[in-house]
Amino acid sequence: MILVNGRAAETVNALDRGLAYGDGVFRTLRTHSGQPLWWADHYAKLASDCKALALDCPDGALLQAEVYQVADVGQGVVKIMLTRGAAARGYAPSMDGECTRIVLSTPLPPHARSDAPPDVTVRWCTLHLARQPRLAGIKHLNRLENVLARAEWDDPAIFEGILCDDSGRVVSGVMSNLFWVRQGELFTPDLSNCGVAGVARARLLRAAARLGIRSHIGQFRSDAILAADEVMICNSVIGVRRVARLDDMTWSPAGWTATLNKALYEDLD
Amino acid sequence: MILVNGRAAETVNALDRGLAYGDGVFRTLRTHSGQPLWWADHYAKLASDCKALALDCPDGALLQAEVYQVADVGQGVVKIMLTRGAAARGYAPSMDGECTRIVLSTPLPPHARSDAPPDVTVRWCTLHLARQPRLAGIKHLNRLENVLARAEWDDPAIFEGILCDDSGRVVSGVMSNLFWVRQGELFTPDLSNCGVAGVARARLLRAAARLGIRSHIGQFRSDAILAADEVMICNSVIGVRRVARLDDMTWSPAGWTATLNKALYEDLD
Numbered sequence: 001m002i003l004v005n006g007r008a009a010e011t012v013n014a015l016d017r018g019l020a021y022g023d024g025v026f027r028t029l030r031t032h033s034g035q036p037l038w039w040a041d042h043y044a045k046l047a048s049d050c051k052a053l054a055l056d057c058p059d060g061a062l063l064q065a066e067v068y069q070v071a072d073v074g075q076g077v078v079k080i081m082l083t084r085g086a087a088a089r090g091y092a093p094s095m096d097g098e099c100t101r102i103v104l105s106t107p108l109p110p111h112a113r114s115d116a117p118p119d120v121t122v123r124w125c126t127l128h129l130a131r132q133p134r135l136a137g138i139k140h141l142n143r144l145e146n147v148l149a150r151a152e153w154d155d156p157a158i159f160e161g162i163l164c165d166d167s168g169r170v171v172s173g174v175m176s177n178l179f180w181v182r183q184g185e186l187f188t189p190d191l192s193n194c195g196v197a198g199v200a201r202a203r204l205l206r207a208a209a210r211l212g213i214r215s216h217i218g219q220f221r222s223d224a225i226l227a228a229d230e231v232m233i234c235n236s237v238i239g240v241r242r243v244a245r246l247d248d249m250t251w252s253p254a255g256w257t258a259t260l261n262k263a264l265y266e267d268l269d
Numbered sequence: 270m271i272l273v274n275g276r277a278a279e280t281v282n283a284l285d286r287g288l289a290y291g292d293g294v295f296r297t298l299r300t301h302s303g304q305p306l307w308w309a310d311h312y313a314k315l316a317s318d319c320k321a322l323a324l325d326c327p328d329g330a331l332l333q334a335e336v337y338q339v340a341d342v343g344q345g346v347v348k349i350m351l352t353r354g355a356a357a358r359g360y361a362p363s364m365d366g367e368c369t370r371i372v373l374s375t376p377l378p379p380h381a382r383s384d385a386p387p388d389v390t391v392r393w394c395t396l397h398l399a400r401q402p403r404l405a406g407i408k409h410l411n412r413l414e415n416v417l418a419r420a421e422w423d424d425p426a427i428f429e430g431i432l433c434d435d436s437g438r439v440v441s442g443v444m445s446n447l448f449w450v451r452q453g454e455l456f457t458p459d460l461s462n463c464g465v466a467g468v469a470r471a472r473l474l475r476a477a478a479r480l481g482i483r484s485h486i487g488q489f490r491s492d493a494i495l496a497a498d499e500v501m502i503c504n505s506v507i508g509v510r511r512v513a514r515l516d517d518m519t520w521s522p523a524g525w526t527a528t529l530n531k532a533l534y535e536d537l538d
Binding site: 002004009010011012013014015016017018019020021022023026028053054077079081083084088089090091092093095102104106109127129130131132134135140141142143144145146147148149150151154166174175194 | 271273278279280281282283284285286287288289290291292295297322323346348350352353357358359360361362364371373375378396398399400401403404409410411412413414415416417418419420423435443444463
């Protein structure tokens with residue numbers, strides 16, 4: 001089911017700036033029994049991303065009601081897109097227009113089911129992310145880099161690709177954030193130049209603090225990953241997954257992923 | 270009038286990857302008496318941009334017929350968007366799907382009319398373009414940098430903003446390509462790291478060659494512009510316009526813009 005500005009619809013205005021320029025933001029979240037998981041975090045991130053692009057974020061209660069309306073009865077995924085709406089041609093954004101809001105449900109993908117393998121195989125991507133501090137961290141609709149990176153492989157055994165920026169620093173997965181543990185401490189890349197600062201990443205950092213695990217957000221090269229005791233990826237749909245293989249490198253479980261994944265779903269507020 | 274896959278429509282599928290990821294390319298071109306101007310150049314660029322993103326470019330005759338169909342009787346502008354079409358959620362692109370093609374007409378904007386002032390005032394933008402060689406030159410649908418740059422001013426006396434990349438090299442205008450003449454030779458920035466290599470830019474370089482004007486495509490800093498005898502911007506809608514003022518810097522006409530603008534509209538094939 002799809003709601004466009006609150007009405008059941010299959011389509012959006014062909015003049016929408018979300019289509020013309022990718023002028024908007026989005027969220028992908030899990031639902032259980034029709035309820036959005038981690039809603040407070042998702043709405044806070046949506047509001048923050050809207051603010052960064054000077055978009056008017058819709059009211060939280062309104063959006064949440066629309067999520068309930070589209071969500072599947074069992075487990076599922078809901079996607080929210082907010083765009084600067086339909087407008088005449090030209091880059092100049094109207095600063096007083098209302099967002100177009102698109103809320104839609106999709107089935108839980110097989111890799112997100114509870115019976116999916118907990119460990120994943122990943123690869124390095126050859127595409128290097130461009131550094132744009134004005135857009136870094138935001139989950140905006142300009143995602144061609146992710147599309148090109150994801151197109152680098154079609155082997156179904158490879159779950160995710162790991163991306164570096166054009167200075168060789170590790171950033172994230174194509175659709176996930178990246179963490180690793182070394183000597184009992186947690187590490188994740190700084191995202192002030194590129195990448196998406198996801199809700200699962202923020203929750204994982206809070207969960208680590210609660211567990212008394214020291215965490216480091218910084219600039220790291222690929223050798224930092226290769227020297228890790230355990231490597232993980234996370235996003236709101238899959239939770240935390242242990243990386244068992246990265247190209248020729250393999251890791252045995254060190255126990256961190258299960259602990260952190262459990263903590264991720266606890267009440268962190 | 271809007272045609273979506275050849276049919277009159279006001280909307281596109283809400284699941285289109287053009288909206289979800291900006292996964293597509295576009296063109297903006299002028300029409301005279303219902304005929305597209307520089308069609309061969311526009312179609313060649315569209316095909317080249319599609320190839321760079323592994324999109325199936327529709328047949329040229331089909332697209333041209335759709336441009337005729339939507340074009341206004343007098344002078345106007347036609348925009349063509351080609352996207353990877355509607356798909357399930359997820360970055361992985363289908364490589365065998367047909368493009369969604371959206372062809373629409375808009376009236377000629379006031380600044381493109383023949384009675385519009387030939388000279389323009391421009392400014393430097395504070396946003397710096399990110400360097401992404403995999404996307405550079407392509408007129409793709411990921412245009413948030415242009416939106417943010419254009420949002421830097423709302424003074425109607427300022428026609429265009431000039432962009433540098435994050436290493437301080439001059440790239441282009443927000444909606445135009447940039448040229449300048451010094452000591453009888455023509456200069457324009459190399460676009461292998463960012464920017465859009467427009468059809469007017471390509472034609473202007475061909476026109477210069479025909480006129481016996483030596484041209485240089487290279488990496489230049491802002492001082493190269495300030496030392497120019499004449500500065501110009503160009504695109505397919507406005508042709509070539511002389512920059513009379515850039516922030517505090519002003520230039521008197523040196524005669525190049527009129528010559529080059531005239532040559533741009535001649536048969537260059």
